[in-house]
Amino acid sequence: MSLVVENLRITGPEGLLVHGVSFTLLPGEPLVLLGETGSGKSLLAQAVMGNLPPGLHAGGRVVLDGQDILPLPPRDRRALWGRRIAMLPQEPWAALDPTMRAAAQVEEVDRLVHRRSAHDARQHTAARLARLGLDGAGRRYPFQLSGGMNQRVALAATEAAGAGLLIADEPTKGLDAELRDTAGALLRAEAEAGRLLLVITHDVALARLLGGQAMVMLSGQVVEAGHLPVLLDAPRHGYTRRLVAAEPARWQAWPHRQPGRTVVKGRNLRKSLGGRELLGGLDLEVAEGEVVAVSGRSGCGKTTLGNLLLGLARTDWGSVKRGTWVAPLGMQKLYQDPLAAFAPHQALGQGLADLRQRHGLAADAVRHLLPRLRLNQALLVRRPSEVSGGELQRFGLLRALLLNPAMLFADEATSRLDPLTQQDVMMLLGECVQERNMALLVVTHEAALAEKVASRVISLRTAAA
Known part of the structure; x- marks a missing residue:
């Protein structure tokens, strides 16, 4: 053949x-x-x-x-x-x-x-x-x-x-x-x-x-x-x-800053899925200006942990408490699959305009962020499937930053990107932490990435299946 x-x-x-x-x-x-x-x-x-x-x-x-x-x-x-x-x-x-x-x-x-x-x-x-x-x-x-x-x-x-x-x-x-x-x-x-x-x-x-x-x-x-x-x-x-x-593995390690106020705290978190225990009594705290990485094998509960902290899933046992100063929309998520995170038939600009109108954001908020995230304004007329994966993930970051989050949960946000684009997106996330004093929770299966960007790495050990 x-x-x-x-x-x-x-x-x-x-x-x-x-x-x-x-x-x-x-x-x-x-x-x-x-x-x-x-x-x-x-x-x-x-x-x-x-x-x-x-x-x-x-x-x-x-x-x-x-x-x-x-x-x-x-x-x-x-x-x-x-x-x-x-x-x-x-x-x-x-x-x-x-x-x-x-x-x-x-x-x-x-x-x-x-x-x-x-x-x-x-x-x-x-x-x-x-x-x-x-x-x-x-x-x-x-x-x-x-x-x-x-x-x-x-x-x-x-x-x-x-x-x-x-x-x-x-x-x-x-x-x-x-x-x-x-x-x-x-x-x-x-x-x-x-x-x-x-x-x-x-x-x-x-x-x-x-x-x-x-x-x-x-x-x-x-x-x-x-x-x-x-x-x-x-x-x-x-x-x-x-x-x-x-x-x-070849990146320069990120600088780490002194953590500020506690953004979110989880105590004795327990969660099972499909009859299998993912989390068995985990304690975790994330503060302003801090980068925390959660690593482990595929299917070990990394995403589940982040969703529990954001309130997108409920614990079987334990508690999750936000800082009293954190706004209702102060916890945002950057998804693993950027294409699945956008309305497929809506132009990117229209989606951002709807978000701005819904939350009463400044009329020029998007325009100011576009060059900061290295996005061309001409892309606003395109639908999600008409831009590259790296561009779409940066639009996801733009959408989250418009809401001025106290913490961003980056859920395998670069696992679908090529090495150069991955490095670019992670550098942008690091700059956001430094400039906004934002907490960053990074879920990743790449041990080298976790070690380079985070001040703390939490390894989950649950079997992959």
Whole structure:
């Protein structure tokens, strides 16, 4: 089996988006596409898959096993999905049915694609979920699982398809280091078993683990290509060097200031979910000007803890008290998935205008914050899906800052961003702490990030599933 891509170009209303990319993919050697958000990596994969967004068009050749599949009509391209080509999409919610339990979604792949019996499908599914650290999660619905757990369920379903060509778009975002390594080993095993593997990622550690070939993309062009890990150990292009240098382990540690008044205090916090104890009597206090990080494996209760402190969830036992001086809207949240935090069909500017009007904010409040957050005013007319992930996360920060919060809960706020954009957003958060004396509660699965930014790190130890 082979995939040969020749001079693949993608055009849209704004012109050429991907510039003449060529590569050959053979069994046993993964191809990793590296680059920042908006560099064209996902568009390239969508063109190969045959599911480009409306208004975009691909030219060139995409030859799968000797057949150019690019000119095929949509119906014939879709007939390849799940049988010859399988894709793990970037957002797990796009791959999962919210009305089905996790195990059932993996089982149906075995039953419908491979015609296995219900008993065999259950056995195969149980083994896949166990291998990804999801024992016990199969009975739950997607809304009962963390973002990282949903990512692993989607990975299990994609792997179950057994297609000859496997495309994985950001397969490890939202996963801690241990689970990233597990998922990476599973993907590498797929290549070693003879499948074609194309992986899109901004995770440099995953790229090192997978090995094989790599292409670095910037603004729709391949700026560097070569073998892994040589390409990362001795990058030639300036952009590749910046990408490697932006890993959190290489950051300068943030300065820490003397904590001020207590913003929120939790005592003897206990919480169970799905019959599993997440928090077993935790004490936590966060003060003005303080950065506190909560780290731990995917699904260990990090987000739950933050939601308890913000009043977005109730404790089973214990108490949460805010400082008496904290305003009703003085606790704000920056979400893990920025796209899910905005109304999809509303222009960003209109949403901010509605917020300003609802809370009686100054008419020029948005205009003053835009340059501070390095956002172009022209983006206000766009909808959330029409800006990059990094831009949208900065709009989320802008929206929170308009309410002048005493504490901001950043819930894995950079786990879906490339290293350069992640570094940019975290620097903005650090500047907000310094300038506004704001408390910052950072939830992260990245130990290096937690150590670099926080004055205190709280590690949760609950098992991932």
